[in-house]
Amino acid sequence: MTAAHSSAANRGAAxxxxxxxxxxxxxxxxxxxxxWSLDENLPSAASLDASLFENLRRLRFGAAxxxxxxxxxxxxxxxxxxxxxxxxxxxxRSGLPLGVQRLLAMAFAVPERELARAxxxxxxxxxxxxxxxEFFRGAxxxxxxxxxxxxxxxxxxxxxxxxxxxxxWLLVEQVGPRALVIVSVISFLVxxxxxxxxxDQLALFGAQIFIADLVGIGMVREIGALMTGIIIAGRTGxxxxxxxxxxxVNEEIDAFRTLGISQVDFLVLPRILALMLMVPLLTLYAxxxxxxxxxxxxVTIFDxxxxxxxxxxxxALELRHFAVGVSKGLAYGAVVAFAGCLxxxxxxxxxxAVGEAATxxxxxxxxxxxxxxxxxxxxxxxxxx
Amino acid sequence: xxxxxxxxxxxxxxxxxxxxxxxxxxxxxxxxxxxxxMGGNGCGKTTLMRNMIGLLPPAGGAxxxxxxxxxxxxxxxxxxxxxxxxxxFQGGALWSSLPLGQNVGLPLxxxxxxxxxxxxxxxxFKLALVGLAGFEELYPAELSGGMRKRxxxxxxxxxxxxxxxxxxxxxxxxxxxxxxxxxxxLELRDSLGATIVVVTHDLASIFAVASDSIYMDTETHxxxxxxxxxxxLKSGHPTVRRFLSRGAA
Ligand SMILES: Nc1ncnc2c1ncn2[C@@H]1O[C@H](COP(=O)(O)OP(=O)(O)OP(=O)(O)O)[C@@H](O)[C@H]1O
Ligand SMILES: [Mg+2]
Numbered sequence: 057m058t059a060a061h062s063s064a065a066n067r068g069a070a071x072x073x074x075x076x077x078x079x080x081x082x083x084x085x086x087x088x089x090x091x092w093s094l095d096e097n098l099p100s101a102a103s104l105d106a107s108l109f110e111n112l113r114r115l116r117f118g119a120a121x122x123x124x125x126x127x128x129x130x131x132x133x134x135x136x137x138x139x140x141x142x143x144x145x146x147x148x149r150s151g152l153p154l155g156v157q158r159l160l161a162m163a164f165a166v167p168e169r170e171l172a173r174a175x176x177x178x179x180x181x182x183x184x185x186x187x188x189x190e191f192f193r194g195a196x197x198x199x200x201x202x203x204x205x206x207x208x209x210x211x212x213x214x215x216x217x218x219x220x221x222x223x224x225w226l227l228v229e230q231v232g233p234r235a236l237v238i239v240s241v242i243s244f245l246v247x248x249x250x251x252x253x254x255x256d257q258l259a260l261f262g263a264q265i266f267i268a269d270l271v272g273i274g275m276v277r278e279i280g281a282l283m284t285g286i287i288i289a290g291r292t293g294x295x296x297x298x299x300x301x302x303x304x305v306n307e308e309i310d311a312f313r314t315l316g317i318s319q320v321d322f323l324v325l326p327r328i329l330a331l332m333l334m335v336p337l338l339t340l341y342a343x344x345x346x347x348x349x350x351x352x353x354x355v356t357i358f359d360x361x362x363x364x365x366x367x368x369x370x371x372a373l374e375l376r377h378f379a380v381g382v383s384k385g386l387a388y389g390a391v392v393a394f395a396g397c398l399x400x401x402x403x404x405x406x407x408x409a410v411g412e413a414a415t416x417x418x419x420x421x422x423x424x425x426x427x428x429x430x431x432x433x434x435x436x437x438x439x440x441x
Numbered sequence: 442x443x444x445x446x447x448x449x450x451x452x453x454x455x456x457x458x459x460x461x462x463x464x465x466x467x468x469x470x471x472x473x474x475x476x477x478x479m480g481g482n483g484c485g486k487t488t489l490m491r492n493m494i495g496l497l498p499p500a501g502g503a504x505x506x507x508x509x510x511x512x513x514x515x516x517x518x519x520x521x522x523x524x525x526x527x528x529x530f531q532g533g534a535l536w537s538s539l540p541l542g543q544n545v546g547l548p549l550x551x552x553x554x555x556x557x558x559x560x561x562x563x564x565x566f567k568l569a570l571v572g573l574a575g576f577e578e579l580y581p582a583e584l585s586g587g588m589r590k591r592x593x594x595x596x597x598x599x600x601x602x603x604x605x606x607x608x609x610x611x612x613x614x615x616x617x618x619x620x621x622x623x624x625x626x627l628e629l630r631d632s633l634g635a636t637i638v639v640v641t642h643d644l645a646s647i648f649a650v651a652s653d654s655i656y657m658d659t660e661t662h663x664x665x666x667x668x669x670x671x672x673x674l675k676s677g678h679p680t681v682r683r684f685l686s687r688g689a690a
Contacts, residue, residue, distance in 0.1 A: 223538060307534035314494045314528045315548050316520045
């Protein structure tokens with residue numbers, strides 16, 4: 057039995073053609089013919105019949121009738137050769153055109169690196185699970201960072217922290233004045249909504265004047281701080297994470313570490329101080345804008361006099377309400393800056409990682425705001441403030 | 442001019458998690474050496490550097506400076522040892538929020554009691570050495586890639602460290618700047634007595650400055666040669682000969 061045992065042919069719609077025939081018991085010849093170019097809908101090595109490779113030791117090629125070809129041909133052959141290597145089949149490439157042989161030689165010159173890739177998470181449930189686990193696994197690191205930040209704040213209070221004043225003022229400008237527009241818009245709308253919401257209910261008792269109490273206390277005590285906190289988490293927390301993350305990518309943080317200069321003092325401290333300074337101020341401002349909206353609605357829609365509203369507001373608001381609002385602003389500012397810097401410092405070394413750090417800074421920031429808000433509300437309630 | 446052992450690397454294994462980059466790397470750098478670390482892309486040169494400067498704990502083995510084990514030392518001793526090193530990162534790693542003058546000046550402000558005026562003078566001199574005189578006020582983003590690299594070297598030299606570790610100084614530099622850099626490296630050794638470890642692929646630079654070298658292989662994940670690269674070119678391991686002759690030998 058010397059002649060072909062079997063023969064099979066494959067062809068594409070127009071161009072390429074692939075014939076295989078056994079030239080010996082354990083040797084297969086694949087004859088390539090026609091046009092092998094990427095626009096011809098070329099076959100993939102995976103689509104070849106597995107029975108072709110049964111009991112095979114050697115594979116060789118014929119290319120006598122091969123027409124034009126581009127990188128589609130070596131791509132197909134490279135996959136084929138890899139499959140043969142897995143099965144221990146020896147491949148004789150000498151029947152291929154010289155150009156193809158040279159390209160294949162280059163492609164195989166450097167062995168493929170075997171990577172242990174982390175398994176991509178599966179469905180939504182699995183991803184939520186992984187994220188939750190990761191959050192808790194990150195807890196020790198978060199605590200360590202909290203410790204470092206606390207020490208750094210201690211050094212700041214005792215005047216021993218190394219940071220740039222100029223950078224602090226630059227940050228203050230970035231986070232404060234430039235956030236005014238968005239804080240104004242949002243608090244105005246929230247004030248408006250509060251006023252309408254209150255008017256509807258209070259009208260039942262003919263007590264519409266108490267809109268002033270509702271809007272005033274609500275905005276100053278809770279909502280001003282909450283809205284500002286969330287705006288700053290999206291605006292500044294994400295920016296902090298992206299800034300520090302990019303520094304991580306550029307090895308700037310490494311440079312601090314090798315020089316033994318505290319990156320917490322230098323990078324994190326000014327950011328935390330800037331937000332602890334600006335968020336309470338923005339909170340107060342948000343409160344006033346909200347009350348302004350309430351006033352506008354009351355006067356124009358519900359026929360309450362400007363002076364009436366003003367007096368009612370003055371009567372309702374006490375210093376403690378301001379203290380509560382400002383203290384919440386202070387706390388939210390601190391946690392947002394903390395979350396932004398933490399995620400930035402933890403950032404990996406790629407552009408993608410910077411994006412993830414920014415997203416995660418917002419999520420962590422809002423989560424921390426929620427936790428802190430609950431704790432403070434319960435605390436103040438129990439203290440009767 | 443071989444001095445006492447200044448840096449010793451003993452059976453170092455470097456890894457990222459389970460992926461072993463290099464194993465059993467050992468070499469000694471003597472005082473006043475210009476020691477070149479060679480190897481193909483991805484063989485672990487930067488990783489070796491990160492092991493040496495305290496950014497990444499090795500998976501095994503030891504790094505010794507003047508006989509003191511870096512990684513088993515306590516945090517304070519480690520800080521003290523780090524103070525003897527000046528490091529230039531592959532991408533320059535300049536602090537993007539500070540202008541060049543402050544980038545170079547910050548280490549001086551942190552670790553010396555020099556008055557600001559003196560610091561300013563030192564900064565201008567160091568910048569002039571790398572060919573960036575008068576660039577103090579520019580921010581890193583306003584520089585070209587090669588200039589950032591040179592500025593990174595100026596920062597590494599700020600404190601006159603006894604050991605300079607430089608990752609690929611000449612890649613991205615024009616030929617004239619690369620040549621000047623070689624001269625600068627030789628001068629730093631000769632006049633300031635610095636011990637210098639350079640990671641480089643630049644053959645001209647290797648032959649110009651190296652007094653000793655190591656070659657780490659990507660495939661076998663271990664070092665396959667040490668010694669003077671000029672000798673290695675003549676009679677070294679075939680892989681190293683190919684490397685040193687751009688694949689021709
Ligand atoms: N953070 C990391 N996590 C996982 N693997 C990494 C990491 N950084 C580098 N590697 C891998 O470690 C190996 C060595 O990388 P390294 O950066 O040390 O190479 P190099 O010799 O400096 O290369 P080059 O000449 O291109 O600078 C590479 O294979 C790389 O893929
Ligand atoms: Mg490198």
